[in-house]
Amino acid sequence: MFKKILIANRGEIACRVIKTARAMGIKTVAVYSDADKDALHVSMADEAIHIGPPAANESYIVIDKIMDAIKASGAQAVHPGYGFLSENPKFAEALKKANVAFIGPPVGAIEAMGDKITSKKLAQEAGVSTVPGHMGLIEDADEAVKIASEIGYPVMIKASAGGGGKGMRIAWDDAGAREGFQSSKNEAANSFGDDRIFIEKFVTQPRHIEIQVLADSHGNCIYLGERECSIQRRNQKVIEEAPSPFLDEKTRKAMGEQAVALAQAVDYSSAGTVEFIVDGDRNFYFLEMNTRLQVEHPVTELITGIDLVEQMIRVAYGEKLTIKQSDVTLNGWAIESRLYAEDPYRNFLPSIGRLTRYRPPQEGEQNDGTIIRNDTGVYEGGEISMFYDPMIAKLCTWGKDRITAIDAMRVALDTFEVDGIGHNLPFLSAVMDHERFRSGNITTAFIEEEYPEGFEGTQPDAETARNLAACAAAMNMIAQLRRTRISGAMTNHKRRVGKDWVVSLDGEEYPLRLKAKNEGAKIKFADGSKVKLLTDWRPGQTIMRATVNGAPIAVKVKAIPAGFALTYRGADVKAIVLSPRMAELNRHMIAKVAPDTSKQLLCPMPGLVVDIMVSEGDEVQEGQALATVEAMKMENILRAEKKTKVTKVHAAKGESLAVDEVIMEFE
Template identity: 75%
Template sequence: MFDKILIANRGEIACRVIKTARKMGIKTVAVYSDADRNALHVKMADEAVHIGAAPAAQSYIVIDKIMAAVKATGAQAVHPGYGFLSENRAFAAALEAAGVVFIGPPSPAIEAMGDKITSKKIAQEAGVSTVPGYMGLIADADEAVKISGQVGYPVMIKASAGGGGKGMRIAWNDAEAREGFQSSKNEAAASFGDDRIFIEKFVTQPRHIEIQVLADSHGNCVYLHERECSIQRRNQKVIEEAPSPFLDEATRRAMGEQACALAKAVGYTSAGTVEFIVDGNRNFYFLEMNTRLQVEHPVTELITGVDLVEQMIRVADGQALPFAQSDLKINGWAMESRLYAEDPYRNFLPSIGRLTRYRPPVEGVTERGGIVRNDTGVFEGGEISMYYDPMIAKLCTWGATRGEAIEEMRLALDTFEVEGIGHNLPFVGAVMDHPRFVSGNITTAFIAEEYPEGFQGATLDDATLRRVAAAVAAMNRVAEIRRTKISGTMDNHQRRVGDDWVVAVQGQALAVTVDADRDGSNVRFADGAVLRVASDWTPGQALARLVVDGAPLVMKVAKIPGGFRVRLRGADLKCHVRTPRQHELALLMPEKLPPDTSRFLLCPMPGLIVAINVAEGDEVQEGQALATVEAMKMENILKAEKRGVVKKITASAGASLRVDDVIMEFE
């Protein structure tokens, strides 16, 4: 077994590999860029080597720099994680030539399967059903438009060396094909150093289901069942689960056997994933094979009990798999929510800055018998950089059934405290409560169909809203008692806290009476319904854990004038708790309106201006591209929302802007 391995990656996956290596008694070496000097993976590793400037193209994907770090530290093997050099044949070959073990598949298998064009050709030759498309290289945007018309719209424009949603666009017409080709090409070059593009038919109403395979050098190959990855945004997975709520045993077995056959055909060893599109009749079509560990591998580990990183290391050491296909059963259900540094209220645009508060839920077995796991690469006080992928953690839960796994995820998300940056916790929390998701009736179009205007926060149902109202009424009583005790020390008179209150929340005014005792409060509503509230919350605590009507309720709370700001289940609520008279007076107060910014194009995220597409005095049409902003390896094209004339341009290509900086003004 190896004594020391180097992890050629960063963030949560580097931390994940370090944990398993530590468990196996193997020392680890981290590599880091200027931006990651104080990163968590650097602190966790036994050694760390600086490899260059912040951009990945000057550090994490420079093979010579990684090789120099390997040589300097005497690492015997390298785990590439995912992304960066994980599917780079030249990197694997360089390690092999240096006598260093690559913890992954052989370089010929990476070449055969890691390239999406080549892999689809091999799959076709092996008799695997594939999505129609054009597998040849595409020279320019004109050719892309021509091919798209021949394949038939809609089409998917994809980077051959891509992954993680980078370099991917859906085009529904010639204009989108032309624009998508150039953006995909630019993103592919920036993220992977390879700008080759191919085009395939976009299958409508698809489910994205993938098979995890594991193979050794002794001829053994098994599949560890499937993962459902249909909840995607901009072709990037957001929520994954294992197993799929859609597959039956016959389809699962057929997909697994086909995935293993494909792996054996290319001499594959290590962990890998074969991705499929599955239609409503359970017909499945090969998409690609990822010759690496997947982001969503924890859900497979939770339902099989197999540590995939450990098996990758053991296979790389020449060991045989310790189990056969018949040993791999499905135990329970697992969910994964990806925590991204992006603002769901700004169309999920990237967000950077300092994590002023980062408190994940407690990992391990829960009171209900479920499991919580959080794979992360950040810490409270750390910085989220604009240079890398915006994912900062993967929150996973396990339950005996799908419903139990979802409920564990709901509570874990409500418990997860993140402040200082925009993040998508409210959105994934809302998805967990969405009836369509709960039913399992999902496709890759779920987000586009259910949130066509973007995400503006969840609306709680009446039953949940009542539970929240009861909770804040009880909490308000605790806060009022503390406040009157403090003021009472000054004048030797303590004002009695009243029992009757009005909770104004989500457009409703709920009159309640709070009857408190030593163990909690009975909150009575106007219709006579009573909810029992018990909690040890004290004023100033940012997280309130309560039991309301016998069921747990977790809320993030902050004091505001006359009440609380409360966040849970994707909702961000202002809960005002007033006396009946105060409520009457509050209804007379005028509403403060936000300022009018419709005449300005504001930068929606911290980022770099790549291009300004118009000039002062130009007349622009609705939907016309105005500027391109790059952040976290993604290009974002800002378009005109309506017809107008450009009055003034205040930013130029190459400028770094903050959120809401003015790019241009219209007449």
Template identity: 70%
Template sequence: MGDKITSKKIAAEAGVNTVPGHMGLIEDAEEAVKIASSIGYPVMIKASAGGGGKGMRIAWNDQEAREGFQSSKNEAKSSFGDDRIFIEKFVTQPRHIEIQVLGDKHGSTLYLGERECSIQRRNQKVVEEAPSPFLDEATRHAMGEQAVALARAVGYYSAGTVEFIVDGDRNFYFLEMNTRLQVEHPVTELITGIDLVEQMIRVAAGEKLAFGQRDVTLNGWAIESRLYAEDPYRNFLPSIGRLTRYRPPAEGEHADGTIVRNDTGVCEGGEISMYYDPMVAKLCTWGPDRTAAIDAMGRALDDFEVEGIGHNLPFLSSVMQNERFRAGNLTTAFIAEEFPDGFHGVEPAAAAARKIAAVAALINDRLQRRATKISGTIGNHRRRIGAEWVVAFGGDTVDVTLAQEGDASRITFEDGETVAIKSDWLPGQTHATFFIDEVPMGVKVNKTGPALRLRWQGLDVIARVREPRVAELAKLMPVKLPQDTSKMLLCPMPGLITALAVSEGDTVEAGQALATVEAMKMENILRAEKKAVVKRVPVSVGASLAVDEIIMEFE
């Protein structure tokens, strides 16, 4: 089952639905083009020994099939020591749904429901959930029965997963079988109450499973978010560095009945290097229904502090707030469709902007009061704290008036709307819970010069709280323009130059491959954005570059 070509042949013999494709070995790129054309585009090019999205490319035409074959072959060799490649039909509008199986050495094999893993980037899973919001009981049963049939056909015992691609009509096709414990196994544990690791150990010791298929029930809903060391603002490219702060949310059962679990292998002070997979942690939540599980995940992400590396926490938070995700309307193209121009952060809606403004005003008030205690009285004058402030972040400005009301503060906005806000935040704290009209929000707080960096539900804003006259004058300040890098190819991530496709003096066309950078076992082909002449190439193959280092310059 570890060989995708062999496994598909066995699956077909076992009566499992399979995707149309060419299961034989492919010698070179030209043969790949011929096979892809005969199958019909689009096609998926895959490494036979692959997994985790490595060695996979989608091709929509001959050129992409040619390039994809070589990239998949290179990644497969680098990641698995096996560069065999096969090609199959790419199912459009697909959902990625997998069945958890469990068997013992005495002939008992069960399925423990399904997981949906359709939120992916670069064919790697980002968000998983159990059960799937798409399957009905009949499809779940049919997929479970086929997964069990395949496991029995190969004499498999222990925990394993049979992965399927499912189209919009609930037709399902076998992808591969993972004969191991998968990253997303916690969501199955949370909805079944079955400890898969315990069962694996018991099976390995020769014990029989103590329960049957009828004993397996699905309770509630579970979500898993994968925390990756990658920069979502740079098309999810890998990031490296030292974890200067790593504070996961509190685990266990919470007062509202939801559960938080975090599986990780890192700690504060640890280094994330370019030589390994970018996954840092698996954050899981459970709730009695899907909405409760998603809301619990949103709160847990807000409470997760990670500093020192680029990471995808803001992106994960934005997914939890996404209306399409919350409705369960998913495909593996979700990220490409919802963020067609890449992830550029979350723009605050009017209600969210007011909440952020209220938090900034309260923090500013605490800082002002602290300053009065430090500076004290000068002569006969004691430093006074104004009540009126202007909060600016992004292109928004919010006028607020702040007044104390017992242990809370009353924020009044320009149109007369008021909210009560309170928090135990103290200067120096990097995270706190703020209650706005008794509704909690976990906010990450960092002082950056005279401004505040506030992060909540995917928002990442630099807020400046000024007195009205200062805010008026600030509008007159000139804006510093960024450096012009339009004539440079910069390294988008820390990585290794594995190929340079052009030389100094060459004329390149838009879309032409210029260089290949490898990082965290993934190959990234950098292409020309427009027609140009290469002026200088200051690097060579084998060079290890930092992010934004110059790879080449153009005339």
């Protein structure tokens, strides 16, 4: 077996590979840029080598720099992770020439399947059903519009060398095709160093289902079931699960056999994924093959018990698969939620900064038999950089069936603490509670259809709101009693704590009477409803674990003046707890009015200005593109919200802006 391997990647996938290598007794080498000198993968590896500036095209995807690191470390093999150089045939060829093992497929398979145009042709030859589209490269926007019109809208514009949702746009008309072509081309060049673009028909109401394959260099190939990845935003997966709630055994077998046939047609070895889109009648069409480990591989590992990274390493070493197709069984259900450094309240725009708090839930088997797994590449106090993908963790849960796994994920999300940056935990919680998701009636349009105006948080129902008010009242009582003990010890005079309180949840008042008992608290609301609450919460704790009328609840807590900021199941509420007299006076307080920014275009996230499309004095129409800002390898086009006139432009192309910095002003 290999003695030392180098991981040509960063973040959570580098940490993931290191864990398996360590378990196999293999030493690891990390590589890092200036931005990653204090990264978790650097500290986890046995040794680490610096490879350049923060930008990936000056460090992580520069083949010569990786080759120099391999030579300096004496590594015998390289695991590329995903993204970066993982599907770059030139990198695999360079390793082959240097007599260094590539923990991935052969060069020929990467070339055949890594290029989406070639892979579709090969899929057709192998008898795999494919989506209608233009198989040739597209030179310019005019040709893109012509081809899109011939195929028929809507169409998907895609980077030939793309992946991870980068370089992909859906166009519904000529204007969208023209604009999408240029943005896809730019993103592809920045992310992959390859700006080739192709177009295919966009299948409406699709489900995104993929088959995991595993092959060795001795002619053996098996499939390990499927993953459903239909919960996507901007063509990037957000929530995945295995197996799919939609497939029956007949369709699963047919898709698996086609995936294996395609892999064998290109002499594939290592782990790989064949992606399909599936319509409402379970007709499936080949989408692409990813010749690498997938981001969502943990859910397959959880339901099969197979360590895919270990298998990749063994195959690269020349070993035969010891697993036969008949050995593969799908046990239970697994869900993966991708934790992104992006603000759901700002249309999911990237967020950067320091993680002032990062406390994942406890991993491993839980008391109820479910399992929690968290693949991450960050730590509390670490920094989220603007230079790389915004995903900071993959939270996974396993249960005996789908609803059990979903409910386990709800609890895990409730207790996952992240502060210092914008993040999508509230959105993930909202999806887990969404009845359509829980029913399994999902498509890749789920987020667009269910959150057409973006995500603005959830509103707790009447029972949940009352329970949160009870939690706030109980925490206030605990804090008040603690203060009386402290002040009484100092003054020899014990201050009494009242029983009557008014809890205001975002302005809605809940008058109540609270009686503290040894066994907990009994709370009676003004409308006559009653709550019995048990908790061991103490002031300073950031999660309140309690039972409310016998049901467990876990609420994230931050102390604020006169109350608490509470986060629960996608809802962020402020709970102000006042005495009845103070509540009466508080009603007369004048609300603070937010400043008017309606006549300004603000930068929605820290990023680089790629283009300014208008000049001072220009008349602009509603929906017109004003500026393009790039952050975390994604281009974001900012548009006019109404017809107006540009009075001043503050930003320039190539300038780096902070969040809420003024780009331009309007009349």
